[in-house]
Amino acid sequence: MVVPLVFAASLHAQEWTTIEVDRQITHPQPMTGLVLWPDLAEEKKSTYGSSITLEFSYCLPCNVVKGCNSDGSIIYDWTWFDNLLADVASRNHQLIARFRYEYPSGNDIKGAAKGATAVPQYIKDRPDYNETYASNPGGDGPTYYADWSNDELKRFTKQFYTDFAQRYASDKRLAFVEVGFGHWSEYHIYGTTLNFGVNFPPKAYQKEFFQHLTTVMGDIPWAISIDAADDEYTPFVDDDELMALQFGLFDDSFMHKDHEIGSKDGYNEECWNAIGKGTRWQAGVCGGEISYYKSSDQKNFLNPAGMYGHTWEEQSAKYHITFMIANDAPGGSYGTPARFREATMASGYRICVKSCETDGTATRLTVTNNGIAPLYRDAWFAIGATRSETSLKGLLPDEELTVEIPAALAQASDLHIESDCILDTQEIEFEAGEGEGGGGDAPTPPDPTPTDDATICYFEGTHPSSNQVVLVTGNSSSSKGSVTYGDKTYSTCIKMETSTELTITPTYSGDVTLIFGGSAAPANHTVKINGEAVTVDSNGQASFSAAAGTVYTINRGDSQIFLYLVLLPAQSTGTGLVKSTGLQSSVPSYNIAGQAVAPTCQGFTIQNGIKIIK
Numbered sequence: 001m002v003v004p005l006v007f008a009a010s011l012h013a014q015e016w017t018t019i020e021v022d023r024q025i026t027h028p029q030p031m032t033g034l035v036l037w038p039d040l041a042e043e044k045k046s047t048y049g050s051s052i053t054l055e056f057s058y059c060l061p062c063n064v065v066k067g068c069n070s071d072g073s074i075i076y077d078w079t080w081f082d083n084l085l086a087d088v089a090s091r092n093h094q095l096i097a098r099f100r101y102e103y104p105s106g107n108d109i110k111g112a113a114k115g116a117t118a119v120p121q122y123i124k125d126r127p128d129y130n131e132t133y134a135s136n137p138g139g140d141g142p143t144y145y146a147d148w149s150n151d152e153l154k155r156f157t158k159q160f161y162t163d164f165a166q167r168y169a170s171d172k173r174l175a176f177v178e179v180g181f182g183h184w185s186e187y188h189i190y191g192t193t194l195n196f197g198v199n200f201p202p203k204a205y206q207k208e209f210f211q212h213l214t215t216v217m218g219d220i221p222w223a224i225s226i227d228a229a230d231d232e233y234t235p236f237v238d239d240d241e242l243m244a245l246q247f248g249l250f251d252d253s254f255m256h257k258d259h260e261i262g263s264k265d266g267y268n269e270e271c272w273n274a275i276g277k278g279t280r281w282q283a284g285v286c287g288g289e290i291s292y293y294k295s296s297d298q299k300n301f302l303n304p305a306g307m308y309g310h311t312w313e314e315q316s317a318k319y320h321i322t323f324m325i326a327n328d329a330p331g332g333s334y335g336t337p338a339r340f341r342e343a344t345m346a347s348g349y350r351i352c353v354k355s356c357e358t359d360g361t362a363t364r365l366t367v368t369n370n371g372i373a374p375l376y377r378d379a380w381f382a383i384g385a386t387r388s389e390t391s392l393k394g395l396l397p398d399e400e401l402t403v404e405i406p407a408a409l410a411q412a413s414d415l416h417i418e419s420d421c422i423l424d425t426q427e428i429e430f431e432a433g434e435g436e437g438g439g440g441d442a443p444t445p446p447d448p449t450p451t452d453d454a455t456i457c458y459f460e461g462t463h464p465s466s467n468q469v470v471l472v473t474g475n476s477s478s479s480k481g482s483v484t485y486g487d488k489t490y491s492t493c494i495k496m497e498t499s500t501e502l503t504i505t506p507t508y509s510g511d512v513t514l515i516f517g518g519s520a521a522p523a524n525h526t527v528k529i530n531g532e533a534v535t536v537d538s539n540g541q542a543s544f545s546a547a548a549g550t551v552y553t554i555n556r557g558d559s560q561i562f563l564y565l566v567l568l569p570a571q572s573t574g575t576g577l578v579k580s581t582g583l584q585s586s587v588p589s590y591n592i593a594g595q596a597v598a599p600t601c602q603g604f605t606i607q608n609g610i611k612i613i614k
Contacts (some may be wrong), residue, residue: 015359016339021412022433025350026463028053029176029429030422031094033344035325038088045091045412046329047503048553050472051340053426054175055088056096056289058326060118060183061160062109074159078167080328092425096287096323098178099160100185105141115142123153132199138191143183145199146574154205164217164315170217172423176285176376178250178322179213179221186252187227187234190368196234203235207242214245219421221285221376223248226268237274248284248376254324255301255315256291257308272319281320282396289325299332302339313346318398320373320440322348333549336505337362338467349375351392351417353432354400356409363409369395376547379419379428387418405557456485457566459492459576468507469566474500479572481518483540483564491564493518496527502554503562506546510569513543518562526557535555537604 059081063186067075081097097595101117107117123129129152132145146153159177168174169221181201182189189200196202197405201209201215213222228234237243251268258265280286291297300307316324329335348372355431357364365381365388374394380387386407395401409415417428457466462476463528475495482491494500495517504512512534516522522540526533528546530553536542544553546569554563 015365016357017359017410018411019356019358019363020433021353021415022352023429023431024463025345025429025431026461027429028344029348029350030419030426031375032322033324033350034329034347035096035323035327036330037325037327038084040327040330041091041093046472046501046553047337047550048330048340049091049093050470051337053093053095053344054323055091055093056098056327057084057088058103058110059084059097059099061099061101062118062120065122065156065160067120068156070291072159074163075191076163085171089173089423092423093236094173094175094423094426096176096178097174098180098185101146101181102143102183102185102189102334104137104143104183113142113144115144117152118144118146119146120156123150123156126150126152129153131196134192134258135181135408137189138173140183140191145189148199148201148205149197154201158209160213161213165216165218165220169220169371170420172421173351174220174423176248176287177217178218178224179222180225182233184252185225187225187230192271192600200233206237207235209259210242210245210247213428219377221248223250223285223287225249226251226271226275226288229271234496243275243277246283247280249280249286249288251286251288251319252325253291253293254288254319254321255307255310255312256293256297259291259308259315260310263308263419271371274384281373283394285322285375285409286320287325288321290329291478292328295328296332298326298328300334301326302329302332302334304334304339304345304501312343316343316347317372322373322376323391336549336551337472338505341470342467346372348373349395351375351395351428351430353415353430356412356415356432358409360408362408363405363407363415364402365405365415366400367392368400369397371397373397375428377419377421381418382416382418383414384408392417420474455568455570457568458490458564459494460506461492462494464502464566466566466568468568470503470505472501472503473532474502477562480520480562483515483517485515485565490564493564496556496563498556500556501574503545503551504566505550505556505567506548506552506569508569509546509548511543511567512546512552512569513541513567514563515562515565515567516540516542517564520559520561522561525559525561527561527563528555528557531555536561 001494034052035056036052038055038057041055053287064076064078066077085095093287101119105115107114129147129150131147134143137143180187194200224247228236231237259268260266261269290301301312348371349369352368352370353365354368355366374396375392378391378393380391381403383405386405388403388405389401407590417430419428457464459476462471476492477495478492478537480493483490506512516536517540522536523538526535527542
């Protein structure tokens with residue numbers, strides 16, 4: 001019996017045949033990227049909604065805790081938190097939640113004093129509970145402090161996370177949880193005298209709490225502030241048991257002037273090194289918030305030329321960043337929807353299929369991660385309803401993984417990634433074939449030769465060829481006819497339907513021209529540009545004057561027509577120079593490569609299409 005079995009195994013091994021798979025990653029991936037607060041995310045939904053996947057909010061225990069039973073069980077009403085999750089999910093995003101007790105100058109507790117703690121009222125009503133107060137710690141305003149001498153507060157804090165995780169461990173609307181003590185749960189109470197067991201939890205309790213957290217949080221990835229590396233406040237870096245726990249890190253002053261060791265201070269990088277040991281990111285999600293040390297930091301960090309000598313792409317890769325709060329960035333000249341989208345896609349994971357083969361009954365993949373961080377929640381390759389048993393969770397950058405799906409792959413388009421940890425409306429993409437290792441948010445074939453001194457943006461499916469154009473919502477078609485421009489014919493269009501919305505953020509100032517055509521004659525119909533109706537001329541074109549860096553929103557006008565091309569202003573090709581006094585600090589500046597730069601940049605600078613030398 002031995003010989004036939006060996007022969008059969010050999011024959012089976014020869015039946016594997018290669019299947020060509022060609023995919024691109026076309027949009028920001030779930031659970032990654034730049035983050036807005038819910039109120040701004042709602043306000044900017046039409047322009048930034050598809051450029052982000054996450055929103056952040058502080059969460060207050062007192063908003064969901066209504067009391068305590070005689071047996072010690074907590075009485076909850078989770079309506080407030082459920083409404084928050086539902087609101088965020090309505091924008092196709094997931095929530096990063098941070099529960100807190102202290103918030104200097106906080107006024108988000110109804111009927112409470114400014115700076116009140118979010119400790120549940122039933123604990124505050126106890127005769128053995130006594131909070132302390134500081135009028136202006138660190139210049140941040142009035143602050144009350146939880147009473148860490150109180151045993152019920154200690155018990156409740158552990159029980160709260162037990163109950164929270166039991167309820168929300170499988171909730172697709174929740175991505176990550178940030179945990180900590182002190183001001184904003186950031187592991188410090190600067191400006192106040194530290195008093196363990198009074199205004200800050202004792203180190204022994206901290207250890208007890210975090211060991212407990214590890215046992216109850218299950219699959220919910222959680223992170224603590226990098227300030228937990230400070231041994232004045234915490235036991236972490238001197239305790240091997242705590243350092244062995246699987247938790248992530250958040251840095252709430254990311255990319256500030258003195259962030260790096262090579263700068264004047266370097267405190268942040270020292271903290272990352274001390275508590276991260278260079279490998280924390282491999283098992284725990286890493287993120288945080290762009291610095292507010294200067295009011296301009298959040299507005300400037302997306303400058304492609306960098307801020308304080310470092311670019312976002314460089315720093316996010318160095319610290320293996322998965323998410324970063326950047327709520328003030330849309331108010332700056334660099335924080336356009338297109339740049340948000342680009343920066344989001346420079347963070348987190350990026351799944352790639354290097355090879356695909358099938359033997360008629362199973363499909364085998366060689367998979368790697370072209371991103372800068374792992375995927376921290378489970379996801380599986382699947383064919384139809386059949387999943388691989390091998391999760392993509394934890395796949396490190398450049399690491400290879402063999403994935404086998406017990407189903408034959410009839411056509412490459414049937415291969416997809418499934419996850420129970422993302423919204424049903426979200427999709428984890430992968431790249432393969434010609435798209436393997438590609439960057440950006442859409443396929444990028446060579447641009448056509450510019451005609452009439454314009455850069456042409458065309459569409460491949462719903463993907464614009466230029467990141468100056470973003471399809472926020474809408475559908476494409478390749479069966480509505482075509483248009484010819486220059487010596488090229490384009491057959492893919494965006495259907496200007498009721499829900500269709502594009503944004504255009506030109507790099508240079510000048511006229512933007514929209515070219516319509518196809519089976520629905522566009523002449524004399526309208527398209528809305530920033531809400532104003534513009535009539536399409538007899539050539540199927542509508543133009544408007546645009547300023548560099550300004551966002552223009554395009555919607556359907558009086559009827560459905562088909563958009564094939566967007567002609568964007570080109571870089572000025574003139575040779576005339578003006579004096580350095582011609583520089584305007586309030587006008588977006590660009591270098592010769594089209595990258596945004598500061599007005600103080602030396603050499604050639606372009607403002608409003610004019611070359612300026614300094």
